[in-house]
Amino acid sequence: MTAPSLQRIPRLPPEAQEDALGFASLRQQALDWVQEASGELWTDYNLHDPGVSLLESLVYALTEEVYAARDSVPALLGLDPDDPGLASAQSAHHYALLPPEQVHTGRPCSELDQLAWLHEQRPAPRHADLAALKDVRGRPLGLWAWRQLGPDQADDAAQRRLAANLAQRYWQQRNLGEDLWSLPRLLRPRWVRLQLHLVLQDDAELSEVLAPLMLACERYIAALPLSLDADELLRVRADQLYLSDLMRSLRCLPGLRSIELLHLHEFGPAHAHETESTTAPSDSLPWRGEDWGLRLHWPEQRQDLADWVVERSGARLPLAHAELLLLLQDLRRERSGARSSDLARRSAPTVPTVVPPAPRLADEGRPARYVPASQHLPDLYREPQALRWTHDQVRRTPPGQATQWAGYLALLEQPLAQLRAQRRHLAKLYDLHNASARSYWQEALDATQLPGLSWLAETDVDSPGLLDAQDEAAERRGRALDQLLALHGEALDFGPLQDVPRYLSPQAWALQQLDCKRRYAQQIAEFTGNRQAGFDYSRPGPERSLTQGPPLQRRLALQLQLLAGPRLSQWLQISGRLPLEQPHTANPQALESSGHWHPLPHAIPSPEHAAEPPSLPDLQAWLGEAADDAALWRAAVRPEAFRCQRHKGLCRLRLGPDAEGRLWSLGEFPDEASAWTRAVALHQSLCRLQQHSEGLHLVEHLLLRPTDGADSPGTLDDFFMHRLSIVLPGWTARCADPRLRALARLRVQEAAPAQLRCRLLWVDAAGMQRFESLWLAWLLSKRAYCQALLDDEATAGAQRRVDERAAALSTWLRQEHAKESA
Structure with a gap:
């Protein structure tokens, strides 16, 4: 006989926990603080006292902002929930809030991946296949052989044009270090x-x-x-x-x-x-x-x-x-x-992507001006009885009491107005296409909102710079961008670059780092799942703009703040200077023993604008043989390296010592002011010139292979297989620093595809000019060859030029690799 089941009384549901930021909790906390502050003077209070009513008004206004801040993310960012398509486009474009299908992406790597990509094309190709070619040892070469069924009836010219158009589809989506072996x-x-x-x-x-x-x-x-x-x-x-x-x-x-x-x-x-x-x-x-x-x-x-x-x-x-x-x-x-x-x-030609309009804030239709919370109080509590009077009434107000009341209201209302201003501009704080560094918005109250406020203000409350000076824009806006990057598992940390030489003032340097972080977040989808992508060499690309280069190149440039391009030797050619590593001929002991050298009377300012083009003084007439000394250019980046000395009624100016103890005499001047002016001109011009010369080039060795058919895929030289060369200037102050070079190696190891062997080449100014001339000549000939294929024109001459220029660039790369290995 089974025992009867027990009848259990259900437990009472737990009492709902009070919201710690709700009205009741904040009101009780405020009263506790008032009682604690008053001590023994607090005996009793009436809920209808003016002070308590004013306190409740403050608490109510605070909870209103708390509830508004708890709204959904789309509403806080001004996205329209009634139009999901537009809201999705806005969130992806302005805030990098991408849907899962755009975040969890991968590029075709294996043969099955490539075959799946082929069958995603429209119209679907018949008997399509992309086979990976291998060498005699069975190792993949990074080359692919594409075949598919041709049209039913077509002449040879139509067949060639179709093959070229199919090849261009592959060029548009190819991976780094990979290519088609032939059409x-x-x-x-x-x-x-x-x-x-x-x-x-x-x-x-x-x-x-x-x-x-x-x-x-x-x-x-x-x-x-x-x-x-x-x-x-x-x-x-x-x-x-x-x-x-x-x-x-x-x-x-x-x-x-x-x-x-x-x-x-x-x-x-x-x-x-x-x-x-x-x-x-x-x-x-x-x-x-x-x-x-x-x-x-x-x-x-x-x-x-x-x-x-x-x-x-x-x-x-x-x-x-x-x-x-x-x-x-x-x-x-x-x-x-x-x-x-x-x-x-x-x-059909690709329709340009329409940039979605900026989101409209949810409360944008409300009155633009802040309505003080004290105006919602009953008339009895809006102003103390002792402060109320009419024109036919003699005013008997204790001295300072009106000012004191106005001060109380200002302490209450101004923080609430500032909270409202931040919430209304929250979308601008996170908008990736908002180039402004501003992170704090103010809503200064005036006498029309708070009577008596003019009695308190010692400055013009309408001045736009009143609170902007307290805005740590780069730091606060940078934290907002860090949150967006963290959603994608990424972080852009410039901490390791803080001790590396820089060419701008601290404020300008911080703004440049903020701009790098904003641009990094704009391209986050390409820098994560798509960073293995190559560039389409049949169309204008990295030789025109850095933004058209491969994602890996753009990612490294932003991480290292090597932002110049596409021609890194352009400004050197314009200035007519070529800094070289020269044997030092000056006598540092003579300069050191010639008396006391002291700093210049005023600090030497660094440039404030990163985009300003450089302009050099006549260095040859001023410095003679030292004008093209790369070590002098690097030392001039440090403002503290300039020293002066009084000698025979003149002011002597010197530069150094650098890390190797080298010193340079910069001439004699009538006074210290003239020496300071010349030092500022030299420092700022060389800073800008080096900044505009710092960037990087990415070269895929496989694209330089011979295309004349002399070599079969199985006997391809190992130099062309799965290799990338990253060419950087090694003569500038930042790029010559071992800390930046170590960081560059680390970033390449983190971001480069695992199957590629990447080599960093730090070259001098002459080497960069030689490389860019070879690289540009090869790239233009490669594009001309592709265009001849697409137009079904004769390709023999174009193919010969590609082979010749690729061979010259390959020879230069082999020589630089030998120097790095020596």
């Missing part, structure tokens, strides 16, 4: 026709079964996958087509009971209407060959249906040949029209 190979169709024996269900119509059956057969024979999963992609890569697999894929068609017989008969284009097959029926046949792929021939004449047998309910159905041929031809034309439309859409 895609277009396979010729090898036609096959169907021999069928079908059994239909009792209620099925012939036309309703044959139409989807022909479409399914064409798709299967053309090696088009039903989905992009691994099993389907492996199936369409097989070399042998088994009829049993084809029949199994057709049995799920509605209205079809069974397939008693299915054969594919091959025949040549010249015998497309012959009834006799050129090959005997078999259980399988090759799916594709070296230069051909199977293609289904649709019936066009009565003889094409001679081998078709259709049964239903045990009886053979007579085929209405004319109607059936018309149905199949209409279906085929409709299919061809859909492919042509896909091709036209793919070939």
